[in-house]
Amino acid sequence: MPAYLINHAKGQGEDILVEDPTLVLTFDGPWAVFTEDDGIALAVPVDQIASIQRVDELPQDQQPEE
Structure with missing residues (x-):
């Protein structure tokens, strides 16, 4: 599931995690x-x-090959 962590600039608010x-x-x-x-x-x-920052894991079919 796509998830993003929003880091606010200093003094602009708290960090937010958004996912859907x-x-x-x-x-x-x-x-x-x-x-x-x-x-x-x-x-x-x-x-x-x-x-x-995007913080979710990529779906299995989009993982880099080893």
Whole structure:
């Protein structure tokens, strides 16, 4: 399941973990926008974000070959 950890810039709020089976991250102007099947789930101004990390495991068919 797609999951993203949003690390807020210092003093801009607490870190947030967002996850949903159909979650998609896009950037729209000054916004990081997380959408799922029902529409926008979360939108965060990019100037309040230190980093966004995808933290879920890749599906088995997308794992790197050993």
